[in-house]
Amino acid sequence: MTPTETGASSAVRIAEVIGDLPAMPHIAAQVLEKLSDDDSTPKEINQLITKDQALAAMVLKVANSPFYGASRSIATLNDAVMFMGFEAIRSLIMTAVLKSMYSKVGLAEKLLWEHSVGCGLAARKIADEVRYPQKDEAYLAGLMHDVGKTALFLHDPEAMLKIMESVYNEGLDFFNAEKRRFGFTHARVGGAIANKWRFTSGIEEAIANHHQPELARSSAALAHIVNAANSICHKLEVGPTRKPDLDIDRVKSIKALGLNPERIEKILVALKEALQADPATL
Numbered sequence: 626m627t628p629t630e631t632g633a634s635s636a637v638r639i640a641e642v643i644g645d646l647p648a649m650p651h652i653a654a655q656v657l658e659k660l661s662d663d664d665s666t667p668k669e670i671n672q673l674i675t676k677d678q679a680l681a682a683m684v685l686k687v688a689n690s691p692f693y694g695a696s697r698s699i700a701t702l703n704d705a706v707m708f709m710g711f712e713a714i715r716s717l718i719m720t721a722v723l724k725s726m727y728s729k730v731g732l733a734e735k736l737l738w739e740h741s742v743g744c745g746l747a748a749r750k751i752a753d754e755v756r757y758p759q760k761d762e763a764y765l766a767g768l769m770h771d772v773g774k775t776a777l778f779l780h781d782p783e784a785m786l787k788i789m790e791s792v793y794n795e796g797l798d799f800f801n802a803e804k805r806r807f808g809f810t811h812a813r814v815g816g817a818i819a820n821k822w823r824f825t826s827g828i829e830e831a832i833a834n835h836h837q838p839e840l841a842r843s844s845a846a847l848a849h850i851v852n853a854a855n856s857i858c859h860k861l862e863v864g865p866t867r868k869p870d871l872d873i874d875r876v877k878s879i880k881a882l883g884l885n886p887e888r889i890e891k892i893l894v895a896l897k898e899a900l901q902a903d904p905a906t907l
Contacts, residue, residue, distance in 0.1 A: 680718070685699065687709070829843075831848040
């Protein structure tokens with residue numbers, strides 16, 4: 626896909642090749658919509674989450690995990706929602722949705738899932754370091770940046786497994802391999818999914834342009850955060866793309882965000898610790 630190709634033509638091409646894009650699970654969509662309503666109450670959020678037993682169990686498990694450090698056992702979902710807060714619940718919902726999607730991929734699940742969570746956590750750490758005000762938005766964009774790979778795996782697992790083997794064993798990159806095979810990349814598919822799921826234009830563009838952040842118009846900073854997080858995960862070998870010798874200082878988004886070597890090292894250390902402690906990785 627060329628940088629000049631429009632979003633509309635991208636969507637048409639994607640639909641022609643892989644058909645319908647995955648829909649947001651019904652209950653999750655309702656919860657996210659309610660979380661976006663300033664007048665919503667914890668009780669209303671609780672009533673929606675209880676309609677999905679697996680989701681309710683996950684919220685309770687995470688609320689009681691050492692990561693959140695509750696001083697007492699949290700026994701009810703309503704208490705968990707109040708304790709964690711709406712932003713944490715939003716991130717947890719999307720983590721659950723994405724993990725459910727990756728569970729359908731098969732053998733590639735572990736590497737793709739680890740990379741998605743790692744990129745989400747790295748994006749949050751970078752956002753904190755550069756004082757980007759919407760840390761939850763950064764986490765969601767990082768977490769979902771490769772959701773297009775899942776859609777492509779579900780559509781053509783044989784082709785994607787061959788691409789993934791080349792990436793893992795030969796050091797090739799998904800971006801160019803997908804363009805040769807499909808005529809577009811997972812980034813464009815992911816942007817189309819974000820649009821269908823009604824995410825903000827900033828998140829949609831960050832996902833669609835995470836390999837070309839300079840093309841993002843709504844929020845260039847967010848696209849650069851996701852690109853930088855992706856590079857950091859490659860450096861730390863989190864996921865199928867492993868580039869331990871990558872010179873992070875030379876990554877275009879690292880420069881655009883004004884991150885010097887000391888701050889980069891701080892982020893690398895924080896990410897390693899977060900991957901060991903964050904309940905989203907369980």
